[in-house]
Amino acid sequence: MSNFDLGLLSFAVVLALIFIRIPIGLSMLVVGIGGNALVIGNFNMIAGQLKNLTYGQFSSYSLSIVPLFLLMGQFATLGGMSSALFKAAESFLGHRKGGVAMASVGACAGFGAICGSSLATAATMGQVALPELRRYGYSGALSTGTLAAGGTLGILIPPSVILVIYAILAEQNVAKLFVAAFIPGILAMLGYMMAISIYVRLVPNSGGVRERVPYRERFVALRAVWPVIVVFLVVIGGIYQGLFTPTQGAAVGAFGTGLIAWMNGGLTWQTLLDAFKGTAMTTGMIFLIVLGATVYNGFLALTQVPQEVASYVNGQGFNPWMVLTIVLIAYLLFGCIMDSLSMILLTVPIFFPAMIGLDFGMSAEEFGLWFGILVLIVVEVGLITPPVGMNLFVINTLSRDIPISETFKGVLPFVLTDLIRVVILVIFPSITLLAVRALF
């Protein structure tokens, strides 16, 4: 068997292991180590590399953003910021038809500005908003669907852990990716609000209204969210201005949200321990996958598979837009069964070199940003699609009285707006690139 065949076969083996429920990072590690030994003929090369590779990956300065952003997200859930955001959004939108649900989406977007994780956003905002939605007579399907979808804004609106990983894999500038994600993130929020507005008109009695809040009270509620705005502006603004590195920004952000949580009385010894536990679990999970992907991609590079795939795709004269569509559909389908981070780590090293050679009428750098945002959106759709949409399960555990089948139904309009948005962003790349072109 040639090395190239071995490389292709290894992909099937990794997938087979993953599908019999071997942890994804472990599957990649095992196949990567074994495959390397098969190509070289012995374990010497990989054994030599692993003297420093694990330490090198875990001590990577660019990856050190990840635990810091995760800690920031944990602190953000403690700070009482979620209810302040919800109250502010509700005071402006609550009296409209479907307004309390729209407010939940708006609050999720606000929370996403200080939290880079979808699950944490869904869980935190769910605790605040679900009881309110039910109080104002919103149906179980709409309430849970809204919050599951709203949670995905956590990762679309910067800071975003997944964008950090993509930036490293595709050698893109994190600051530019954060800026590029901003407009699509706002579009996502508006799309979800429109979906709610249409839903409550099509399905009678699915949502109630609350009394109008006078403007004076609205601004009082808005004032309470200033810490969120300050943290967001300092972190993203500082990274964008080049005042500090993304890692420093993440540290400052974590410090700031920790301080807010402590001032609001949310940060106690007990909650700090919980925050450590949450950060440790997610960090450990992510870095095992990162290490697995590094070892596996090192092996794949030996087999020349990424290079061969790239030259094949570029040599066939395929229509670039066709290739992009197929790749995005593949991500959508895989997203239904696999978590977003694993999918990105497993596929970007193969897809990206092939895609970047195709002519989409933009520079390689712009393509890198645009493709990253598109991939981010399609993999996030996987979080709210059955059978393993993690956000759906998170919301389900918060609302035991609503059957998960209701949640599946309630989230469909939001999935539809996601798909429409992807099509729009594919057809008009300038929407994504507008902010980057204007600011850099």
Add this chain to the structure above:
Amino acid sequence: MIKKLEKLMAALAWFSAFVGGLALVAVMVMTTVSVAGMSASKLGKLLKKSYDTVVEPLMAVGPIPGETEMVEAGMAFIIFAFLPLVTLHKGHAEVAILSNFFGKAINRVIDVISDGLMFAVASFLGYRHLLGTLDKFNNGETSWILLYPMWWGYAAALVGAVVFMIVAGFCVLRSLEALVTGRNIQTSGAVH
């Protein structure tokens, strides 16, 4: 027996994650202080250049030297320290879509295979990392700015690597016991 061991392992993994958490907070505070020092110093230079005003305290501060190096060494320690907890509580990302149809017995076999592989990989990684540590100890390599010996960072990370190996080994025992007795493994579940 397994239950007693399980308590011990839970305490060990939790302690390791706790120390890692403290280290993460330390890295966070240190970086924030360094950023504050850097910003103050930039402000001081700006005031001097634009308004010809010298604010003594602002001229005296700056970023913490070697901040990046400390972040890097700290992160390696932190992440190694976090691995035992996520492994013990089965928090690693996996795809359970097909295995849901397999029935309990086959799933217990999968658990044994999965934990066995994890133990093998954890041991291999830990052993290679130990050799890497010895290399750095013997060659006397130091960091660029602070000139601390590289083996310090490696040795600190080794602690977590050893705990990871021990916990992964226990997980094999636990899933073997579950396979034999039919007991369900209790974990606190993933919190990501």
